[in-house]
Amino acid sequence: MLVETALQLLPATPAKVLDLGTGSGAIALALASERPAWQITAVDRVLEAVALAERNRQRLHLNNASVLNSHWFSALQGQVYDLIISNPPYIADNDPHLVAGDVRFEPASALVAGHDGLDDLRQIIKEAPAHLNAGGRLLLEHGYDQAGAVRDLLSSAGFEDVHSRIDLGGHERISLGRRPC
Ligand SMILES: C[S@@+](CC[C@H](N)C(=O)[O-])C[C@H]1O[C@@H](n2cnc3c(N)ncnc32)[C@H](O)[C@@H]1O
Numbered sequence: 001m002l003v004e005t006a007l008q009l010l011p012a013t014p015a016k017v018l019d020l021g022t023g024s025g026a027i028a029l030a031l032a033s034e035r036p037a038w039q040i041t042a043v044d045r046v047l048e049a050v051a052l053a054e055r056n057r058q059r060l061h062l063n064n065a066s067v068l069n070s071h072w073f074s075a076l077q078g079q080v081y082d083l084i085i086s087n088p089p090y091i092a093d094n095d096p097h098l099v100a101g102d103v104r105f106e107p108a109s110a111l112v113a114g115h116d117g118l119d120d121l122r123q124i125i126k127e128a129p130a131h132l133n134a135g136g137r138l139l140l141e142h143g144y145d146q147a148g149a150v151r152d153l154l155s156s157a158g159f160e161d162v163h164s165r166i167d168l169g170g171h172e173r174i175s176l177g178r179r180p181c
Pocket of ligand 1: 020021022023024025026027043044045046049070071072087088089109110111120
């Protein structure tokens with residue numbers, strides 16, 4: 001849904017796109033494959049994830065994507081984008097889902113974000129405006145019960161056209177906003 005929404009937001013003409021917390025590179029590499037004219041930067045704080053995403057990038061011959069090690073925007077000083085997309089950690093540290101089902105096999109660094117699950121979303125939303133061109137979009141995945149809080153954070157940070165979209169399960173699972181022109 002994040003990828004489909006990103007493809008709808010921007011035309012297929014040249015654009016700069018940033019994927020924060022890329023993991024295996026699934027989002028960044030899908031976008032690079034679908035939109036050869038876009039220049040995609042993918043970052044992750046975990047070195048093993050950076051190496052895996054880079055291996056996948058090479059295996060798929062996607063020369064319009066690059067993969068970097070960065071703690072959110074730390075390695076991106078002065079860089080601005082037309083679209084920033086992220087599926088960051090957003091689970092609260094005491095959430096019972098962490099010890100159940102398939103989630104228990106995932107590293108905590110990919111999932112957990114403080115007492116309410118919003119620590120990383122807060123940081124990304126706060127820092128994103130400095131890295132967006134005027135009119136640029138921030139597109140975020142979050143938990144099924146976090147849409148209202150994420151919309152509030154986006155509005156407080158000055159984003160316009162703030163709204164959420166509903167996934168196939170009927171949950172508001174992504175939210176987005178536009179940096180004012
Ligand atoms: C929920 S996973 C998403 C992975 C991938 N984007 C996807 O959708 O399949 C969150 C990712 O964010 C990364 N991450 C966590 N904290 C980070 C930080 N401070 N800076 C950059 N990446 C971070 C994790 O290593 C993990 O790969």
